Amino acid sequence: MATQPIPPLSSHLPHLPGHALVLACGNTLRGDDGVGWRIGCAVEQRPPCDGLTVVLTQQLLPEHAEAISTADIVVFVDCSAVTAAGTVSTIDLRPAVSLPRILTHHLDPAALLRLALDLYSRTPARAVAVTVGGESFALTDQLSKAVRSAVPKALEAVRAALAAETLAPVTHASTHAS
Amino acid sequence: MAQTITIDPVTRLEGHGRITLKTNDQGEVSEAYFSVTQVRGFEKFCEGRPYYEMPALMARICGICPVSHLIASAKACEAIMSVEVPPTAAKLRRALNLAQTIQSHALSFFYLASPDLLLGMDADPAERNIFGVAKAHPELGRAGVGLRRFGQHMIELLGRKRIHPGWVVPGGVTQPLEQAKREEILALLPEAYANIKMALTAYKRIAGRFQDEVDSFANFPGPFMGMVSESGGLAFTDAGLRMIDAEGLVLVDNLEAAGFDDCIGEAVEPYSYMKFPYLKSLGYPRGAYRVGPLARLNIASHAGSPLADIEMNEFKKLANGPVLGSFHYHHARLIEILHGIEAIEQLFSDNSILDKHVRARAGVNRQEGAGIAEAPRGTLMHHYKVNDNGQITWANLVIATGQNNNAMNKGVLQTAQRFVKGDKLSAGMLNRVEAVIRTFDPCLSCSTHAYGEMPLAIELLAPDGTRLDLVQRP
Numbered sequence: 001m002a003t004q005p006i007p008p009l010s011s012h013l014p015h016l017p018g019h020a021l022v023l024a025c026g027n028t029l030r031g032d033d034g035v036g037w038r039i040g041c042a043v044e045q046r047p048p049c050d051g052l053t054v055v056l057t058q059q060l061l062p063e064h065a066e067a068i069s070t071a072d073i074v075v076f077v078d079c080s081a082v083t084a085a086g087t088v089s090t091i092d093l094r095p096a097v098s099l100p101r102i103l104t105h106h107l108d109p110a111a112l113l114r115l116a117l118d119l120y121s122r123t124p125a126r127a128v129a130v131t132v133g134g135e136s137f138a139l140t141d142q143l144s145k146a147v148r149s150a151v152p153k154a155l156e157a158v159r160a161a162l163a164a165e166t167l168a169p170v171t172h173a174s175t176h177a178s
Numbered sequence: 179m180a181q182t183i184t185i186d187p188v189t190r191l192e193g194h195g196r197i198t199l200k201t202n203d204q205g206e207v208s209e210a211y212f213s214v215t216q217v218r219g220f221e222k223f224c225e226g227r228p229y230y231e232m233p234a235l236m237a238r239i240c241g242i243c244p245v246s247h248l249i250a251s252a253k254a255c256e257a258i259m260s261v262e263v264p265p266t267a268a269k270l271r272r273a274l275n276l277a278q279t280i281q282s283h284a285l286s287f288f289y290l291a292s293p294d295l296l297l298g299m300d301a302d303p304a305e306r307n308i309f310g311v312a313k314a315h316p317e318l319g320r321a322g323v324g325l326r327r328f329g330q331h332m333i334e335l336l337g338r339k340r341i342h343p344g345w346v347v348p349g350g351v352t353q354p355l356e357q358a359k360r361e362e363i364l365a366l367l368p369e370a371y372a373n374i375k376m377a378l379t380a381y382k383r384i385a386g387r388f389q390d391e392v393d394s395f396a397n398f399p400g401p402f403m404g405m406v407s408e409s410g411g412l413a414f415t416d417a418g419l420r421m422i423d424a425e426g427l428v429l430v431d432n433l434e435a436a437g438f439d440d441c442i443g444e445a446v447e448p449y450s451y452m453k454f455p456y457l458k459s460l461g462y463p464r465g466a467y468r469v470g471p472l473a474r475l476n477i478a479s480h481a482g483s484p485l486a487d488i489e490m491n492e493f494k495k496l497a498n499g500p501v502l503g504s505f506h507y508h509h510a511r512l513i514e515i516l517h518g519i520e521a522i523e524q525l526f527s528d529n530s531i532l533d534k535h536v537r538a539r540a541g542v543n544r545q546e547g548a549g550i551a552e553a554p555r556g557t558l559m560h561h562y563k564v565n566d567n568g569q570i571t572w573a574n575l576v577i578a579t580g581q582n583n584n585a586m587n588k589g590v591l592q593t594a595q596r597f598v599k600g601d602k603l604s605a606g607m608l609n610r611v612e613a614v615i616r617t618f619d620p621c622l623s624c625s626t627h628a629y630g631e632m633p634l635a636i637e638l639l640a641p642d643g644t645r646l647d648l649v650q651r652p
Contacts, residue, residue: 058341062289062308063323063330111309118312119319 184637288322
């Protein structure tokens with residue numbers, strides 16, 4: 001699907017204490033929206049550490065709560081329609097306090113963490129979102145130039161998130177930017 | 179004062195729609211309409227495509243029940259090819275369809291309906307969702323997640339993709355089953371059994387609290403249609419259709435795909451793009467009928483698997499004849515999940531499931547073909563015509579949700595007349611009007627083959643058509 005090769009991560013992480021999960025989200029047929037999926041594929045092909053599971057999905061679903069609850073660290077990778085095109089952001093996440101009233105096709109990472117906590121009484125010690133700002137969501141399997149250029153930085157951000165020291169256990173606080 | 183109430187959108191459905199209620203001068207609901215305002219497109223834009231592309235194209239109609247579209251479409255293509263599918267391919271497709279039914283029913287029951295059932299119709303809307311269920315009944319939330327995972331994982335194992343697997347093709351399936359996958363699927367069954375048994379126990383414990391809803395949620399006499407095996411058991415993939423009336427008398431039997439159009443007509447109403455199928459011999463609207471889990475359980479004499487047979491016997495004691503209350507769709511869905519798990523175990527325990535002959539090949543040998551499968555929401559029919567080159571010249575799809583269209587409209591009116599009083603909707607009233615539609619688990623994107631989202635509202639109209647109230651959800 002991806003017409004441009006995505007570079008591998010710069011180096012293999014020596015060790016991760018526990019199970020890591022990368023939840024890569026996106027639609028590769030909707031332009032920049034597919035960047036999360038593509039980054040997930042790159043991570044899966046050349047995992048930066050052992051004990052890593054990559055889940056590729058077009059959207060976040062309630063059943064992802066189960067996989068999240070078994071991980072020690074989870075990294076959500078997605079395109080952002082809010083930040084400037086090509087901007088790579090790393091956001092620390094905590095389980096949401098307020099939740100959407102309607103749940104059918106939209107679920108955000110913080111709500112999913114809350115669901116994992118309520119259903120399985122456990123969330124990862126660290127949860128991070130790595131996002132890449134998108135600019136074109138038209139029907140195409142191509143990334144825009146700005147987003148394509150940002151992919152190496154986003155991959156490094158995923159690696160950095162996986163390598164970071166584990167945070168203190170998550171309590172009931174809302175999502176915040178790091 | 180007479181009014182119009184609009185609910186927009188109706189929530190926790192697959193797709194979007196609008197409900198309009200009209201009240202008379204006494205403030206009583208006198209008319210109700212469930213509108214689906216999406217435009218159909220698939221039947222038209224597939225014209226000119228080669229027939230063998232149809233299963234893959236038609237599966238894109240829906241992300242919840244693509245397997246049913248794949249199977250009905252492949253069967254229509256096989257009628258054009260005049261081929262018989264190898265027995266093992268037929269078994270594998272049956273298993274795939276059951277896996278889809280399990281995951282779809284789990285979505286409907288646990289994610290969409292259980293907030294009403296477990297937390298109450300009048301519970302705070304902010305809590306009445308899957309998150310509220312997770313907090314109050316985490317064990318049932320986990321059971322729902324587990325059953326969804328089971329069905330989807332099985333689809334992925336067989337078809338290589340959870341959604342829109344390309345494994346089902348005209349003539350059979352592309353690849354035989356591998357022993358390792360068979361073992362993996364069999365190993366998943368104990369957890370699936372435990373989850374559905376827990377859900378059935380929980381449902382039967384709370385069902386008695388909903389007598390008002392049982393009485394008023396599309397509870398009316400009318401025909402039912404569904405697939406039934408030669409022995410009268412539940413069937414989802416390879417059998418004929420039967421239609422019964424409200425007393426259980428058989429109106430039509432052994433209806434095959436090729437005769438579907440002769441028997442079933444499609445009416446239209448000005449307020450919705452979703453059609454209103456009906457039995458031609460009874461005319462419209464008298465011949466409108468219900469399909470789906472409730473219909474299938476009413477039509478079949480037994481499930482055909484030991485545990486589901488016990489549950490079905492108990493279910494049939496709910497009425498002296500066919501169970502007419504549509505609230506019981508929820509219960510029927512759970513019994514079908516149990517039967518699905520048992521049927522998968524039966525299919526995969528037989529060594530013939532590993533046979534390597536899984537695809538028949540042929541070209542165009544007829545210029546017309548139709549195929550039928552039971553989708554989670556009911557009977558699904560695909561009908562195509564092709565030219566000598568095998569290009570589609572005409573297509574028609576009769577979708578399960580459409581076949582419940584008349585019943586959903588009746589149910590909205592019945593429920594509104596029971597619960598909506600005065601000129602303002604309370605959250606509980608509003609939710610019940612929505613919940614009657616949820617019992618059918620409609621898939622509006624399927625039924626209109628639309629692209630994108632479409633909102634749905636409840637509006638309150640005065641006798642002169644003036645809109646007096648409009649309820650729209652974010």
